[in-house]
Amino acid sequence: MSFVVPKETYSGKVYEVSIGTEKVVNFGGEGMLPFLAVDGAVKNRPLIAYEVQDIPPDDWPETVKKAYEGVSGNPVDWAKYCQDKLGAKAIALRLIGTHPDRLNSTPDEAAKTVKDVLAAISVPLIILGSNNADKDALVLAAVAQAASGRNCIIGKAQEANYKTIVAAAMANNHKLVAMSDLDINLSKQLNILITQMGFDKEMLITDPMCSALGYGLDYTYSVMERIRLAALTQNDTTMQQPLLGDVGMYVWKVKETQALEADLPLWGSLEDRAVAWEAVTASAFMIAGAELLIMRHPKAVEALEKLIDELM
Amino acid sequence: MALSGVEIFKMLPKTNCKKCGHPTCLAFAMKLAQRQISIDACPDVSEDAKKILGEAAAPPIRPVTFGAGDKAVKMGEETVLFRHDKKFLNPTVFALEIKDTASEDEINKKVEAVATSEIDRVGQKLRIDAILVENASNDSGKFESAVKSIAAKAPEVPLILSTPDPAAAEAAVKAVADKKPLLYGANESNAEAMANIAKTYKVPLGVYAKGLEAISAFTAKIKGLGVEDMVIDSGARKAKEILEDNTLIRRAATKKTFKPLGYPVINFIQRDDSMVEALMTVLGVAKYASIIVISNADRWKNLATFALRQNIYTDPQVPMQVEQKIYKLGEPTPESPLLITTNFSLTYFIVLGEAENSKVPCRLAVMDTEGLSVLTSWAAGKFTASKIAQFIKDSGIENEISHRELIIPGYVALLSGSIEEKLPGWKVTVGPREANALPVFLKSRA
Numbered sequence: 001m002s003f004v005v006p007k008e009t010y011s012g013k014v015y016e017v018s019i020g021t022e023k024v025v026n027f028g029g030e031g032m033l034p035f036l037a038v039d040g041a042v043k044n045r046p047l048i049a050y051e052v053q054d055i056p057p058d059d060w061p062e063t064v065k066k067a068y069e070g071v072s073g074n075p076v077d078w079a080k081y082c083q084d085k086l087g088a089k090a091i092a093l094r095l096i097g098t099h100p101d102r103l104n105s106t107p108d109e110a111a112k113t114v115k116d117v118l119a120a121i122s123v124p125l126i127i128l129g130s131n132n133a134d135k136d137a138l139v140l141a142a143v144a145q146a147a148s149g150r151n152c153i154i155g156k157a158q159e160a161n162y163k164t165i166v167a168a169a170m171a172n173n174h175k176l177v178a179m180s181d182l183d184i185n186l187s188k189q190l191n192i193l194i195t196q197m198g199f200d201k202e203m204l205i206t207d208p209m210c211s212a213l214g215y216g217l218d219y220t221y222s223v224m225e226r227i228r229l230a231a232l233t234q235n236d237t238t239m240q241q242p243l244l245g246d247v248g249m250y251v252w253k254v255k256e257t258q259a260l261e262a263d264l265p266l267w268g269s270l271e272d273r274a275v276a277w278e279a280v281t282a283s284a285f286m287i288a289g290a291e292l293l294i295m296r297h298p299k300a301v302e303a304l305e306k307l308i309d310e311l312m
Numbered sequence: 313m314a315l316s317g318v319e320i321f322k323m324l325p326k327t328n329c330k331k332c333g334h335p336t337c338l339a340f341a342m343k344l345a346q347r348q349i350s351i352d353a354c355p356d357v358s359e360d361a362k363k364i365l366g367e368a369a370a371p372p373i374r375p376v377t378f379g380a381g382d383k384a385v386k387m388g389e390e391t392v393l394f395r396h397d398k399k400f401l402n403p404t405v406f407a408l409e410i411k412d413t414a415s416e417d418e419i420n421k422k423v424e425a426v427a428t429s430e431i432d433r434v435g436q437k438l439r440i441d442a443i444l445v446e447n448a449s450n451d452s453g454k455f456e457s458a459v460k461s462i463a464a465k466a467p468e469v470p471l472i473l474s475t476p477d478p479a480a481a482e483a484a485v486k487a488v489a490d491k492k493p494l495l496y497g498a499n500e501s502n503a504e505a506m507a508n509i510a511k512t513y514k515v516p517l518g519v520y521a522k523g524l525e526a527i528s529a530f531t532a533k534i535k536g537l538g539v540e541d542m543v544i545d546s547g548a549r550k551a552k553e554i555l556e557d558n559t560l561i562r563r564a565a566t567k568k569t570f571k572p573l574g575y576p577v578i579n580f581i582q583r584d585d586s587m588v589e590a591l592m593t594v595l596g597v598a599k600y601a602s603i604i605v606i607s608n609a610d611r612w613k614n615l616a617t618f619a620l621r622q623n624i625y626t627d628p629q630v631p632m633q634v635e636q637k638i639y640k641l642g643e644p645t646p647e648s649p650l651l652i653t654t655n656f657s658l659t660y661f662i663v664l665g666e667a668e669n670s671k672v673p674c675r676l677a678v679m680d681t682e683g684l685s686v687l688t689s690w691a692a693g694k695f696t697a698s699k700i701a702q703f704i705k706d707s708g709i710e711n712e713i714s715h716r717e718l719i720i721p722g723y724v725a726l727l728s729g730s731i732e733e734k735l736p737g738w739k740v741t742v743g744p745r746e747a748n749a750l751p752v753f754l755k756s757r758a
Contacts, residue, residue, distance in 0.1 A: 003528040006563040038556050101752050214619035215661045218626050222396040254665055266431055268611025276590050276616040283591045287598045303587040310551035
């Protein structure tokens with residue numbers, strides 16, 4: 001019995017998405033499982049965006065907060081630091097200050113923040129709401145207009161608020177993140193609703209809902225794998241969008257990124273553990289199929305980039 | 313190639329005698345096709361059919377065990393490429409490399425790190441499973457004494473003895489043969505000698521050849537020499553090669569039933585940069601490694617990679633559950649709030665995380681709902697007013713707290729009245745629907 005390479009050929013492929021205007025970045029586009037060059041060409045590197053906020057990161061754990069000491073006081077300095085000093089290839093600006101439980105800042109204030117950040121950076125911008133469905137509809141409509149012509153990604157459109165957000169993205173020519181609750185069918189359903197409004201299926205990015213290592217990673221991992229397989233084997237146009245892993249906000253909430261070594265000596269160094277928690281979570285999703293990752297700690301990004309180098 | 317139920321049926325006696333416990337031969341054939349029963353249950357099947365069916369029923373990846381006693385590790389037996397198709401069975405073995413050139417002190421530290429690596433996580437004990445002793449000195453005496461000393465210090469830890477030198481291998485294997493170590497390994501230039509040692513001492517053999525074609529031919533050769541239990545190394549060391557080789561090996565074994573590659577895989581992923589080593593471990597665990605050899609057992613790295621392995625190897629069909637009890641968050645006083653939720657691990661973790669983030673000390677009552685989430689368990693009749701009332705009464709919490717207020721998830725708000733009826737003297741407060749609203753909710757009450 002001699003060995004025959006068991007290659008797979010697929011009928012479908014992931015759409016390639018291009019964002020930004022000054023510095024344009026592409027992601028997605030592959031016609032095989034992640035990095036499996038034996039089945040097809042690796043078209044683009046997965047894109048890692050650094051997360052910044054419209055307000056100072058007071059609620060971020062110490063380990064990641066101190067990585068942005070001195071620059072996180074305002075979003076413009078913070079975004080510039082990520083771009084110029086950390087070499088960020090994209091920035092994800094989360095407008096968390098607009099949440100009614102936070103500063104409840106207005107859509108106009110959010111729009112001004114977006115304009116200021118856009119004026120300061122040349123890499124592509126991802127603009128995210130505060131994950132309050134009602135408020136996001138108002139905020140994202142305003143910021144989509146403020147960012148008109150800059151080919152951003154805005155999000156996240158969810159079942160409860162997608163109509164306004166889709167219309168705003170369409171009117172201002174942005175890409176759009178569609179998020180549903182950790183279920184392949186819900187994800188498909190939302191993509192259908194959005195494309196039925198006339199939104200271009202190739203401008204959409206699917207967020208099947210992220211999770212952290214040890215806290216539901218297995219669910220996100222398998223939903224991502226199943227979506228990617230559906231895209232490849234069934235040529236399903238509502239499953240062929242690139243996948244987003246919004247890693248940082250889930251990881252930097254869990255105990256493992258915060259508990260002191262003095263309290264839990266078996267868990268080892270807090271700094272390394274916290275960075276590893278983010279890097280491990282992100283790398284698992286990347287292996288499952290995520291092409292766009294939003295992350296917080298520079299060292300976690302650095303480690304993931306090294307893994308990508310080895311995988312390319 | 314796995315046989316279909318109908319193909320199997322054609323080989324059965326077709327008498328519908330029911331001696332196997334199934335109403336018809338076809339029903340029995342279907343069970344066989346799903347590998348849920350052994351052909352031995354049929355007393356009348358021909359020897360020829362038995363042989364064909366036996367081979368077809370063998371797992372596409374051979375089960376291989378090394379180590380002895382409770383901590384022996386089993387590998388292989390996997391049948392699928394994706395965990396959503398079927399649970400990944402035997403979790404990746406993490407093996408810490410110790411070089412025989414290391415000082416006594418360094419060896420002691422590493423052995424100690426393995427011995428104390430065990431962590432309890434969601435009811436499972438997770439640890440560094442094995443030690444690989446590397447014959448870096450190329451000196452057989454040194455290798456043997458390192459192996460002996462490590463085996464004495466960590467008598468229960470399964471060992472991998474790594475040397476290409478048959479003389480060194482024989483001396484070391486002989487010294488610890490009762491611990492059934494994995495001998496790594498055989499290559500083109502020492503195949504006969506290594507196969508002999510493996511046969512003589514009845515230990516599994518790690519085999520190396522560069523590339524999938526070479527390793528396929530080589531496992532056939534070793535099998536011809538009489539060794540069945542093998543662990544294979546295709547020489548992949550970089551991430552790209554590991555991903556490709558491991559995937560192709562798993563595909564060939566499970567989809568093509570290509571026997572020469574139907575063995576557990578060992579990956580060497582040691583890196584100077586510990587963070588990168590952690591990510592290489594992710595790649596190996598996610599993509600089919602049965603053994604991953606690591607260079608250090610830093611506790612932070614252990615915790616992250618153990619959690620990842622646990623996540624990848626859980627059964628996607630069976631929800632992970634946590635123990636039913638009342639958990640204390642922070643240092644609650646008798647006045648601190650009492651919340652209730654279900655024991656689906658994800659629900660528990662999310663509620664726990666958010667409640668902890670609030671920094672408000674409280675008690676979280678986690679009720680056994682067979683691992684279902686709040687809404688699902690309510691719909692399934694497992695999270696009902698009477699069951700909740702019973703749980704609260706039986707828990708003895710009334711002796712620990714001074715108040716009688718229970719905060720229930722917002723999704724089951726409609727239960728509040730009936731819980732109050734069944735728990736006289738208690739007040740039920742409806743909490744938020746989503747856990748992420750808990751910090752605001754708890755802080756506003758504090």
